[in-house]
Amino acid sequence: MLANTSQLILRNIADLTGKVLFVEPEADQLARQLQTLTAISCYTTDAAVKTQWQDAGVNVYFAAKPDFTEKFDTAVVFYPKSKEQLASTLQLLHSALAEKANVYLVGDNKGGIKSLVNHAEKLGLHAHKLDNAKHCLWFSLTGDLGQLTLRQLxxxxxxxxxxxxxxxxxxxxxxxxxxxxxxxxxxxxxxxxxxxxxxxxxxxxxxxxxxxxxxxxxxxxxxxxxxxxxxxxxxxxxxxxxxxxxxxxxxxxxxxxxxxxxxxxxxxxxxxxxxxxxxxxxxxxxxxxxxxxxxxxxxxxxxxxxxxxxxxxxxxxxxxxxxxxxxxxxxxxxxx
Missing domain, CATH: 3.40.50.150 (Vaccinia Virus protein VP39)
Known part of the structure; x- marks a missing residue:
């Protein structure tokens, strides 16, 4: 079974090129639906998601602060329940992204992603809406992720x-x-x-x-x-x-x-x-x-x-x- 956010990703799968990193995906079967992508990895802090993606044969980074060992051409970030997490998550990705990498965000309308444009502006970034379906939104995100603040205890x-x-x-x-x-x-x-x-x-x-x-x-x-x-x-x-x-x-x-x-x-x-x-x-x-x-x-x-x-x-x-x-x-x- 797929969450609505995962279904929206599959609808826009043509946007995902090169090495793709999925960031904090939902606990569903998305990993098994990505056969057309040849190089995917997952970063998650959720033990259930870790197991699902590993069982699908995907390389998983499972840590509060991951040590990325490769560069990615595309990142797909699932909008977090806590808005405070977004800046820190994006900052963590900075070192893992190749030059001119594409960053996308997906989220459920009820989870707060409707406010992403304003949220991104406050972070010094720009969010561009690309698609709207399944009560979810699909955005591209541009700007300097390196200037964001890493989450601290x-x-x-x-x-x-x-x-x-x-x-x-x-x-x-x-x-x-x-x-x-x-x-x-x-x-x-x-x-x-x-x-x-x-x-x-x-x-x-x-x-x-x-x-x-x-x-x-x-x-x-x-x-x-x-x-x-x-x-x-x-x-x-x-x-x-x-x-x-x-x-x-x-x-x-x-x-x-x-x-x-x-x-x-x-x-x-x-x-x-x-x-x-x-x-x-x-x-x-x-x-x-x-x-x-x-x-x-x-x-x-x-x-x-x-x-x-x-x-x-x-x-x-x-x-x-x-x-x-x-x-x-x-x-x-x-x-x-």
């Missing part, structure tokens, strides 16, 4: 239970620059976690994992996220607070360790700009298999989402620990 101080944490993050990472209301509610319900192997799933900037390790130093902390930007941010958060933990990029639960005593999460429910329950279904099912007997899964979600039914199907028991500000904290116990 930023930080803020979070005070909880008379202790403070330094939280580090990048634009586009969940909890960038502030603590969200859902996570704040979740942190108030974690006193039962004192030891054992503990996973902060979809860790974002690492707030949950750092809080747990600070409050309960005896735990063996693991943090995972599908995004390499989040992985690097969480590593920086732990280091800034002199806390230890293993942080990995993974599509779903990390492969090791085999079992956890506790799993905690403010899980994602979007793929791109669309609500996607398949992420939550997979996460909850995997958690049921990977928790040790008597272990707990504690998560927070918007109260309009159908998490209670998913948890009851997987675990057969569920408790509501708290409700506030449109969020609800659920807890379930692995009974056998």
């Amino acid at each position: 930023s930080s803020f101080t979070l005070s909880l239970n008379d202790k403070s944490l330094q939280i580090c993050s990048y634009p586009g990472v969940f909890n960038h620059g502030k603590l969200d209301k859902g996570t704040a509610l979740l942190l108030q319900q974690l006193a039962h976690i004192n030891d054992g192997k503990v996973l902060d799933f979809a860790c974002g900037a690492g707030i949950i994992g750092a809080y747990l390790k600070q409050q309960a130093p005896a735990i063996e902390l693991y943090c995972s996220d599908i995004s390499m930007l989040a992985v690097e941010a969480t590593q920086a958060t732990l280091a800034a607070n002199q806390l230890s933990g293993t942080v990995v990029a993974a599509d779903g639960l990390p492969s090791t360790p085999a079992n956890f005593k506790h799993i905690v999460s403010n899980p994602p429910f979007h793929t791109g700009i669309k609500t996607d329950y398949s992420i939550s279904e997979a996460f909850i099912a995997q958690s049921a298999n990977r928790l040790q007997k008597g272990g707990t899964l504690t998560l927070v979600a918007n109260n309009h989402l159908a998490y209670q039914q998913l948890l009851e199907q997987a675990f057969g028991n569920i408790k509501v620990l708290a409700k506030a500000n449109g969020f609800v904290v659920y807890q379930t116990v692995k009974s056998q």
